[in-house]
Amino acid sequence: MTFIPEQPKESHDVPYFDDVSRSAGWRGMATTKSLDVLKGEVGMALTRLGGQPLRFQRGRFEINGQSREGYRVYYGLETGREGEIAQGRLEVAALPVKREPRRRRSSETRQDKSLRMALFMLREALDGAWFLQQLSPGYAPLMPWMLVDGERTVTELWSQSGPMQRLLPDGGEFIEGEICPSLS
Secondary structure (H helix, E strand, O other): OOOOOOOOOOOOOOOOHHHOOHHHOOOOOOOOOOHHHHHHHHHHHHHHOOEEEEEEEEEEEEEOOEEEEEEEEEEEEEOOOOOOEEEEEEEEEOOOOOOOOOOOOOHHHHHHHHHHHHHHHHHHHHHHHHHHHHHOOOOOOOHHHEEOOOOOEHHHHHHHHOOHHHHOOOOOEEEOOEEEOOOO
């Protein structure tokens, strides 16, 4: 008998920005760094991992009925072939902000702080990935966010469809690390 676990298709519930604390493991709530400075730091962290930051696209994610501001961070990664660059995309969504008209700080100010916190924590996560890369031979920290078909990342394909065979084109097989049409 085979058991196939159900794969979650939506993200887990996250706390509101207004409710997080450092003691619960959250960081960057009170950063005074600007969005531009934080984007530069994320870019440097990507570079340290071997990526080439390309652009930051600001937008809004609709997750479990909540609207959350965030970024798509595009980067390139050399493939080992002369001058060939594969593209990747990281997505980071800020924590939602409570909409309470009587709060001291405006929701717009809290939203900006939540967005800066998201970039702060993304930079910290990428720095942690760099340490793991140093300690774990063969670890490829940017691989989960590489674009497979120009739109979906390796992680998205994995979480949406399960087994890795879904990464192969119909009838394809891996030969020397490349996706090739079937040899039949």
